Structures are given as C-alpha cells and as structure tokens.
Amino acid sequence: MTDTIHIICPACQAKNRIPTAKLAAGPACGACKASLFPGAPFELDEARLNKHLKNDEVPFLVDFWAPWCGPCRTMAPMFADASRQMSPAVRFAKLDTEQHQSVGARFQIRGIPLIILFDKGREVARQTGVMNAGQIVSWVRQNVKG
Template sequence: MTDLTHLTCPSCQAKNRIPAAKLGARPSCGVCKAQLMPDTPFELDEAQLNKHLKNDEVPLLVDFWAPWCGPCRMMAPQFADAAKQMSPKVRFAKLDTEQHQAVGSRYQIRGIPLIILFDHGREVARQPGAMDARSIVSWVSQHLKR
C-alpha cells in the first residue's frame, strides 16, 4: 500500500496527494504544475492558510509579518535560508498581517515578527521576535521531534 500525503498547492490551492516517498523529489501540482514543496517561503492570505490547515499533512511554518516592521524585514532572508535548510520536511509561508488583519486577532498576535508552527492543522508552537536561520531551524526541529 502506498502511503499518500495530502498537501495544498502553494500556487493554486488545489489539494494534492503525493506518495510520502516522493515528497523530496520535487513533486509538482496535479492541476497547475507548480512546485508543491518549494524550498522558498510562499505568500498566504487568510483563506489560503485555512485551506492549508485543513488539508496539509506536511508541517507548515508561518511567518506573520508586516511591511512596516523593521525586524520582520531583517528576518526575511534568515527565514528564507531556514526554508532551504528544512526542505522538504517543512514548508515555509509568510502572511502579511497588515493586509490580512483578521488573522491577527484570530491568532491573538500581539507583536510581530511571530512564527507559528502548524502540523496537521494544529498549532504546535509559536515564537515571537526576530530569529536567525540557525535558531529557526533548531526551534522547528525541537518542536517536531515529539
């Protein structure tokens, strides 16, 4: 029996089913052919985040940020670097809390940058404050170890 992993396409939001063994082989979306496991962070809005949380069986790390936030912008390249290091174990996404303000109250976000790690639709852990790539990678690994 093949073990299928469900995951949402970062580009068209279609639900895909990929054999677990192929997650590291640069799988592409069955609908739009975009990379399903990009090694760079992708943008999400609230509706897209909801879809990912509903469908994804691959851990998702979301960077809640805003364009006016200096530390957020400083952290962006570190976040991208961590995404490369953790691919294809974890997918990295960014959500602009200025454009999508409802998300801020829904997740009770009091300060940004804030990263939240989701796995199978549940919040596993959150960490406020700017972090470098090495701290992000070790923080995520520590919380996925259970």
C-alpha cells in the same frame, strides 16, 4: 499500499495526494505543475491559510509579519534560508498581518515577527522576535514530532 499525504499547492491551491516516498524528489502539482515544495516561503491570505491548515499533512511554519516592521524585514532572508534547509520536511509561508488584520486577532498576535508552527492544522508552537536561520531550524526541529 503506499503511504500518501495531502498537500495544497502554494500556486493554485489544488489539493494533491503525494506518496511519502516521493517527497524528496520535488513533486509538482497535478493541476498546475508548480512545485509543491518551492524551497522558499510562499505568500498567504486568510483563505489560503485556512485551506492549508485544513488539508496540509506536512508541518507548516507561518511567519506573521508586516511591511512597516523593521525586525520582520531583517528576519525575512533568514526565514527564506531556513525554508531552503528544511524543505520538504517543513513548508514555510508568510502572512502580512497589515493586509489581513482578522488573522492577527484570530491568532491573538501581540507582537511581530511571529512564527507559528502548525502540524495537521493544529498549532504546536509559536515564537516572537527575530531569529536567524540556524535558530529557526533548531526551533522547528525541537517542536516537530517524529
């Protein structure tokens, strides 16, 4: 029996079951054919975040940010660079806390930029403040099990 994992499509939100042996081949969504690992952070809203947390079986790093936040804008290209380096082992997403303020309260966000690493829906680590791509990659590797 082939080991498989579940991944939510960042484009259409369809649930996909992918053989783990095919992750490095850049699998596409069975419904919309978009890349399941786009190699860049994708945008979330609260409903999409909830769906990814409930279903994704790949470590998931979310950048909680706001458009008015200078440090958030400074970190954005470095977060994108880290995403390219770590795909498909980790998926990267961004959530605008200005547009989705209930998420800020739910996760007790006190400062941004804030990255939270989730694994199988559970928070495993969080870090506030600007980090460069190398620091993000190192921090994720320290906190991902296996």
